[in-house]
Amino acid sequence: QSFSTKPLSLAVLGGLAMMAAFGKETPAEAQSSKPIFMLVVPFAAGGPSDITARILLKYLGPELGQNTVIENTPGAGGALAAQRVARAPDPENGGIAKNDGFAWGFASNRNWPSYADPRDMKFAGVYSSGPLILAASKSFPGTTYAELMSWLKSSDANAVIGNPGIGSPGGICTVVWLQKEPDFKPAVVTFTGAGPATVALLQGYIKSACLLSADILPRILDGSVKAIGSTGPVRQLPNIPRLDGIDTRVNNGILMAKETSEPRVNELTRALMAAMKNPEFQRDIDALGLVATPLSDDASAQSVRDAHARQFLDQLDQYRRMLPPAQK
Numbered sequence: 001q002s003f004s005t006k007p008l009s010l011a012v013l014g015g016l017a018m019m020a021a022f023g024k025e026t027p028a029e030a031q032s033s034k035p036i037f038m039l040v041v042p043f044a045a046g047g048p049s050d051i052t053a054r055i056l057l058k059y060l061g062p063e064l065g066q067n068t069v070i071e072n073t074p075g076a077g078g079a080l081a082a083q084r085v086a087r088a089p090d091p092e093n094g095g096i097a098k099n100d101g102f103a104w105g106f107a108s109n110r111n112w113p114s115y116a117d118p119r120d121m122k123f124a125g126v127y128s129s130g131p132l133i134l135a136a137s138k139s140f141p142g143t144t145y146a147e148l149m150s151w152l153k154s155s156d157a158n159a160v161i162g163n164p165g166i167g168s169p170g171g172i173c174t175v176v177w178l179q180k181e182p183d184f185k186p187a188v189v190t191f192t193g194a195g196p197a198t199v200a201l202l203q204g205y206i207k208s209a210c211l212l213s214a215d216i217l218p219r220i221l222d223g224s225v226k227a228i229g230s231t232g233p234v235r236q237l238p239n240i241p242r243l244d245g246i247d248t249r250v251n252n253g254i255l256m257a258k259e260t261s262e263p264r265v266n267e268l269t270r271a272l273m274a275a276m277k278n279p280e281f282q283r284d285i286d287a288l289g290l291v292a293t294p295l296s297d298d299a300s301a302q303s304v305r306d307a308h309a310r311q312f313l314d315q316l317d318q319y320r321r322m323l324p325p326a327q328k
Contacts, residue, residue: 202224
């Protein structure tokens with residue numbers, strides 16, 4: 001039995017075309033075939049550092065063309081997370097989400113392992129920043145900082161203030177606040193995070209606390225607590241006064257292992273710059289009272305890295321100066 005060769009040729013060509021079509025990777029397939037980029041967060045899940053890191057990866061992954069994952073590694077003021085990144089088997093595809101609490105942890109920890117020294121790591125850049133807010137319980141009868149201090153120092157207040165965590169941005173703000181007011185000797189309750197501190201403030205157990213805007217802003221907006229002042233502008237609170245002499249802010253950024261190649265760090269920096277220009281990223285960060293770190297359109301990846309690295313090193317020096325002599 002004979003067959004026509006023309007239909008057979010068309011069938012073969014059609015099959016080859018289908019094979020080529022099915023064999024071509026889609027963008028999603030290309031992304032999934034690459035190594036996963038892991039961002040290590042040195043704090044527990046659910047906190048502001050974790051939330052902002054997860055928001056970032058939502059927009060950073062597509063810019064890198066890679067899938068991403070968060071690994072929460074709390075403990076030892078960030079030293080455990082730093083060790084995790086320093087000893088990662090693939091330094092090209094991992095980093096640590098650093099903030100001011102991480103910087104304080106390093107500055108105050110004399111036993112930090114030398115191989116995980118963040119000063120030796122490569123700074124990819126800062127992706128968001130924001131102020132801290134000094135808040136007071138609803139029982140506070142005034143509105144200003146001077147009135148708050150007068151009330152807290154009076155016998156009527158039974159002054160108990162909250163520290164949301166040693167080494168946390170709120171904890172650093174508390175240290176600066178008390179250094180600014182040497183005659184103020186309140187009872188200080190130290191919590192394991194901003195969540196428990198916020199609950200205690202809402203219940204009136206503590207009278208005041210310095211908290212990240214991401215933690216306390218919703219409670220201020222619904223009238224559950226009072227905002228006394230902030231360490232920087234808050235779009236949702238245009239009339240909030242600045243806290244004189246308290247300039248603590250939170251800066252969220254990414255450090256990579258010292259073994260990471262320069263081209264790879266610059267690639268990550270460019271992806272960060274692109275993600276920060278995304279209006280949806282800016283909207284999500286703004287909802288937390290934070291801002292995407294502004295960058296000029298003509299800034300190079302290296303200039304961004306250098307500027308943010310200098311800022312980080314200056315921050316470490318500042319925190320070391322703030323430590324009691326026994327901790328230095």
